[in-house]
Amino acid sequence: MNFWFLLDIIDWTLFIAVSLTVLYLFCFSVTSLFVHQKRVPKARHQNRFVVLIPAYKQDGVVLNAVNAILGQSYSQRLFDVTVISDHESEITNFRLAQFPITLLTPNFEKSTKAKSLQYAILNLPAFKIYDVVVIIDADNIVEPDFLEQMNDAFESAGSKAILAHRLPKNRDTASARIGSVFEEINTSIFRRGHNVVGLSAALTGSGVAYDFAWFKENIMNARTAAEDKELEAMLMRQRIFVDYFDDIRVYDEKVREVDEFNRQRGRWITTQFKALVKNIRYLPVALFNRQYDLVDKIIQWMLIPRILLVAIILVMCVVLPFIYFTLCIKWWIVAFFAGLSFAMSTPDEFVDDHWDEDFLMLPIRTVASFLHLSDQLEKIHIPFFSIKNKLAIKRRKK
Numbered sequence: 326m327n328f329w330f331l332l333d334i335i336d337w338t339l340f341i342a343v344s345l346t347v348l349y350l351f352c353f354s355v356t357s358l359f360v361h362q363k364r365v366p367k368a369r370h371q372n373r374f375v376v377l378i379p380a381y382k383q384d385g386v387v388l389n390a391v392n393a394i395l396g397q398s399y400s401q402r403l404f405d406v407t408v409i410s411d412h413e414s415e416i417t418n419f420r421l422a423q424f425p426i427t428l429l430t431p432n433f434e435k436s437t438k439a440k441s442l443q444y445a446i447l448n449l450p451a452f453k454i455y456d457v458v459v460i461i462d463a464d465n466i467v468e469p470d471f472l473e474q475m476n477d478a479f480e481s482a483g484s485k486a487i488l489a490h491r492l493p494k495n496r497d498t499a500s501a502r503i504g505s506v507f508e509e510i511n512t513s514i515f516r517r518g519h520n521v522v523g524l525s526a527a528l529t530g531s532g533v534a535y536d537f538a539w540f541k542e543n544i545m546n547a548r549t550a551a552e553d554k555e556l557e558a559m560l561m562r563q564r565i566f567v568d569y570f571d572d573i574r575v576y577d578e579k580v581r582e583v584d585e586f587n588r589q590r591g592r593w594i595t596t597q598f599k600a601l602v603k604n605i606r607y608l609p610v611a612l613f614n615r616q617y618d619l620v621d622k623i624i625q626w627m628l629i630p631r632i633l634l635v636a637i638i639l640v641m642c643v644v645l646p647f648i649y650f651t652l653c654i655k656w657w658i659v660a661f662f663a664g665l666s667f668a669m670s671t672p673d674e675f676v677d678d679h680w681d682e683d684f685l686m687l688p689i690r691t692v693a694s695f696l697h698l699s700d701q702l703e704k705i706h707i708p709f710f711s712i713k714n715k716l717a718i719k720r721r722k723k
Contacts, residue, residue: 336645336652340659343637346629347663350514354666357518363570368480372456374404374472375449375537379441380463384417386578387463391424394461399472405453408463409441438530439552442544455537462531464578466494474573475534482568485539486560488516489532489573500586501579506667506675507631508577513670515625516569525567525618527625528557532575539565551596558604561619594630601626638663 376394380387387408394406406426410418411433421428431444442460449455457479461467471489478487490512493505515527530553547555560567580586604623611619629637638660645653 332648332652336641339637339641340655342629343634343663344659346634347659347666349624349628350666350670351662353514353518353522354669355518356521357513358669360517360521360571363481363572365474365477365481365570365572368477370480371400371403372476372479373454374399374457374459374475374534375453375455376404376406376459376461376472377409377442377445378406378461378463379409379411379438379445380413381411381436381438381441382413383463384414387413387417388420390461390463390465391421391426393466393468394471395424395426396469397467397472398469399476404472405455407445407449409445411436411441437550437552439544439547439549439555442552443547446541446544457534458537458540459534460531461575462577464494465531466576468574471573471575474570478568478570478573479534482566482570484566484568485536486528486565486567487534488526488529488567488569489534489575490569490571491529491532491575491577494576494578495581496579498581500583501581502675504579504586506671508579509672509675510631510667510670513672514666517571519621520569524621525561526569527622528553528560528567531577532573549596549599550592551600554596554600557622558600558619561616561622562607564616564618566618590630590632594633597626597630634663 378387378390378394380390387410391406391408397404406424407429408421408426409429409431410421411431413421413430418428418430427449429445429448431441433440457475459472459475475487475489491508493501493508496502496505511527517526519526533553535556543556543559544552546559549555557567580589601623604619604626607619608623610616611623638656641656642653642660645656
């Protein structure tokens with residue numbers, strides 16, 4: 326096969342896939358700029374909550390999560406805390422047992438978050454009646470008025486599922502910083518931007534509240550490690566709107582090491598692909614029945630993951646000029662719109678002296694981690710600042 330013909334096929338195939346992804350991201354990054362502050366009235370009714378904290382080998386952080394959720398301003402008699410301690414150490418379980426919580430200690434041969442949540446539901450006291458279930462990860466920290474805000478928001482939304490705003494606890498390494506930025510980009514595009522146009526927010530694995538009766542019935546149908554994707558598909562198929570509340574904050578610990586960052590992203594890419602394969606059969610029916618949330622969700626799962634998107638664009642923009650210059654012009658244009666989408670979706674407080682370096686070095690760090698060159702790469706420094714970087718820093722100084 327002719328080299329130029331093969332190059333043309335690869336170039337245009339990648340370009341079309343990347344362009345469609347960038348177009349989607351750009352449209353919703355623009356809509357996210359028009360978000361208005363939601364006025365959440367004080368709820369007249371106080372719901373009874375059960376907070377589930379699945380913990381798998383997280384001895385160093387789970388105690389902090391429990392302390393934070395127990396220190397709520399919400400009436401203590403109106404919420405219970407259940408920790409599912411899966412493969413935690415005996416010392417951690419001993420310390421957890423000192424708290425006024427329900428401690429469950431399953432010992433699954435193959436652990437998943439779905440199994441932990443199902444185990445918790447099956448082992449809740451039969452005489453307890455709950456209205457809302459809240460899922461918090463073992464490395465999450467919440468503010469003292471978290472449940473009070475959740476109660477107000479749940480009543481205001483009138484939905485069976487609402488989302489809090491996940492923010493980073495730590496930004497102390499390049500991986501943690503870029504993970505924080507990507508999380509905020511996802512929040513802007515897939516939550517704020519979607520809610521603005523009347524579409525459901527993308528579900529997260531923690532900082533989420535469900536109607537207890539709905540969750541109790543549907544969590545039992547989760548079969549994989551990606552229980553949030555399964556629950557999200559169930560919500561969309563049942564036409565249940567997912568509302569997002571920016572002012573309810575959950576602080577999430579970001580991975581610090583490049584290798585761990587890549588493994589995490591690899592798992593997410595795999596679960597996204599599996600979710601697409603499992604649910605794409607619903608697309609024709611969803612289009613016919615005007616289930617726009619489900620259609621949008623399936624389209625989301627078709628998008629190129631952000632880390633691969635950045636890597637493909639950078640490689641094509643850098644390599645193609647050395648092969649055939651005119652081929653790279655269209656890639657520079659799509660790179661501009663991708664960068665503009667990310668810039669519009671990144672809050673100013675996340676743009677610091679490391680922003681450009683972390684973002685530009687991400688694909689290189691990814692490759693280096695596979696080649697076991699991460700230590701040598703940490704010595705490289707790129708003194709480069711974008712327009713957004715300079716403007717954001719100036720605004721903060723004022």
